[in-house]
Amino acid sequence: MYCLRQILPDLWWVGGNDRRIALFENVFPVPRGISYNSYLLLDEKTVLLDTVDKAAGEVFFDNLEHLLGQRPLDYVVVNHMEPDHCATLADLLRRHPETTVVGNTKTFQLIQQFFGLDLKDRSLVVAEGDQLSVGSHTFRFLMMPMVHWPEAMASFEESKGILFSADAFGSFGALSGSLFADEVNLEKDWMDECRRYYANIVGKYGAQVQAVLKKAAALDVQMICPLHGLIWRSNLSLLLDKYQKWSTYTPEDQAVLIPYASVYGHTETAAEALACRLADAGVTDVSLYDVSAIHPSYIVSEAFRCSHIVLASTTYNGGIFCNIETLLTDLKAHALQNRTVAIVENGSWGPMSGRLMREMVGSMKNMTLLEQSLTLRSALAESQYEQLDALAKAIAASVNSAAAGKAPVEEEKTKGFRCSVCGYVYEGDSLPEGYTCPVCHVDADHFAPIP
Template identity: 25%
Template sequence: MVATAPALEKRLTLQTAQIGPDTTAIRCLDWDRDRFDIEFGLQNGTTYNSYLIRGEKTALVDTSHAKFRELYLDALKEQIDPREIDYIVVSHTEPDHSGLVKDVLELAPNAIIVGAKVAIKFLEDLVHQPFERQVIKSGETLDLGQGHVLEFINAPNLHWPDTIFTYDHKDETLYTCDAFGAHYCQDAVFDEDLEGLAPDFRFYYECLMAPNARSVLSAMKRMDKLEGEISTIATGHGPLLRHNLVELTERYRRWSQEKSKSETLIAVFYVSDYGYSDRLSQAIAHGITKAGVAVEMVDLRSADPQEVNELVSRATGVVIGMPPSSGRGAEQTQSALSTILAAVNDKQTFGLFESYGGDDEPIDPLYTKLQELELKVAFEPIRVKDTPAEPVYQLCEETGTDLGQELAQSKKIKKIKSLDADLQKALGRISSGLYIITASKGELQSAMLASWITQASFEPLGFTVAVAKDRAIESLMQTGDTFVLNILEEGNHLGLMKHFLKRFPPGADRFAGVRTRPAENRSPILADALAYLECTVASRMELSDHWLVYCTVDDGKVSKEEALTAVHHRKVGNYY
């Protein structure tokens, strides 16, 4: 059954589907949403998935986003008299999944809320009314009857501190909320189209799960006891995994193992459900992982003192989002902060950011205290004075990348020196042109000097470009994104080359002092370029330290017919 809001012209729709004899998926499809959570761009919208399991008793697994209130509650009433719902399983309390818990409770006042201890505590502040609750731990079960035995698996930090997975032994279905999902909106309930899903599946992992790679591996280790028994993974976003379940879960395992190999580790502390702490911290953490450095994210609200002490002792650096100075949870966060201060040492770096929660602990006293403890300043405090917009999240991501690059520098130098000198020189004889890639998306703009570019197809006209994983512009070159390839002119390229080769501080305007005009796709065209091509990213292939991006050409023009492209000759081939 598909219910549509006609006035919105398919912007918001709702779909129900039987995924098992006694189980119904209620999928809220947000077709046109182009930003999500920590302001990462979406190409294909997203979905919010909720599930009804009927045994002798009935369980609702997660609800939906508040924007779907009317559509969702109407669909729920069509499926069941809400008063017959016995349990509401809260996989985690992030608002896009628990935003309608209060509304459902009003229709099902006797329903028991099932969740982790931390989730129940968060819900008390979300619901603002008494409710029946059942706190569950990993390995515990809930018998709905008729074979539907729900087993719970602890999966904290994926990507919320109170996350649990739920496994239905009868349907062999694992409900994983954010994990294994994708911001990928389509009518198909399951993952039939692996090729279409793959780019969004990977991008979702990189944005939300890569900063929690160690937590992913811990959760998957708990899942391993169900090996061979899981036939469906019912995700919180995007299609359910059934046709390519093994392939896609193994990708998660492989990616997380690769992310966790780094000897360098940054501990990122934030406060869930306070201001913008979780979103800002996720952006910083995502930037760090782009540089190949491992991250562990810890919620100060639920942090275990012993675990905090152990993590800080292992970390090369710490990043802290300012906690609330008073009110709910302040005593817990202040205690965690004291544990951090007691555990740090003078060989570590640190960075601080404001959470913009309305009651932030002042940033300067903590900044001074960490300096007095002789920690090195990783970056100047990020001060948030208004609701964060795209440039603030870009600043956070670039700050994280800069920090990761700095800490990984010694390892990079060691790797460069390890290659045979003759091989270095031979590889360096591969010459290439010189180009500036410019991209714009929403309020964001970025640019980079590029030389690893070659034409790759005639029909359609297309070329490939290799983009290092830690480049800021990489986030603006996802499948479906557009950009401009500016081709530099021999004899007239040094000015642009020097400008875009310099190291820009996080959040800096890369086009200050450069003459530009907007292309049809809104990306900047450099006035002093020999030629330009307007391009669309068609696909991406992952390499060890670069993305190989295949692009199709939409338009282009040459400004000087007789001029030649600037050529780049390197002496060695194992670094730029």
């Protein structure tokens, strides 16, 4: 049974959807499933642009054979060799021994690695700017290495201005009949998943995406056909603006993200109290996430959206709570930068998470750490409300200054305190009440301020 949609009189979507999949790439939750897009052009020559994952193989082949009828399949263009797009390639070539495979040098290296196929007599190797005419349509090939595999390329159909963009401009989410971005409610149903897809799949490769955007700017692009998600035939400026921001790590919104780790609820209470004070200070775009309940891919996506991040973690096994540490590792792996970060730590007898979180954030590019912070001793004490207010005001001032296009002016504050016995440094503007050195266990009297 075929299930397809017509894009233009001679161009068809012949892909499929998988709504049973739980984890995309065995790591990212996809509660709305995923689409595997494949496109068939029926010109003087027939051209298939990419295949699909095995999960969608049956409907894909039904779609393809229905449209081809008795015609041969002259070309299959492999824009991306990742298995969710090429798992059915070997089967396709067995069914259609007449087909020429179009790809770049690295494409054929990966075909050999995945399938062990010798395609010397049925391959067309293309490089940057090469063209393929198939009748009234001509394809120009654009290399886009590391977006997000080294062999990735795009195919630009020149007569209609269609960019077949591989994994660029894609999204999580299965297609529910609607194929085009103008057929759905983008902001309500799709944009968050477009961002989550970009941040987690492509986010590390901002410089490479910038190179693709520059190539696209030189073309008369009228339609974008990615390998996952919706086809864009209007309002392309919206999508391109998002990609410009995401690939330059520019926050979409002056907003505050608070991911917190809380074992018994006390750090969570402090995070909630901070959010309330931020709202009182006029910062209403605040999102809180319990890192033990929400998959990190959602929080990574929010980090790409928000200008400010408050990391709130209990100390666990003498370090950062494991799920906050995982989140920080993910943020660094995806090259997040240009954010302002504040720290809230908790530790009943030896708070260490704050220092370690600062070290991880400090190892990331172009990150600003607010000097104002908060250290909890088991629970938020009434005596700390003033500190909490000060932290909220510092974050709000930073948000408002960024919104106004100005860098926040911070007061000159103490950088920390050093233990005179062992040299351990506590970072913060004041030592917590009853503080003892976590290394040599002397009391606060042995700490001297670091100017």
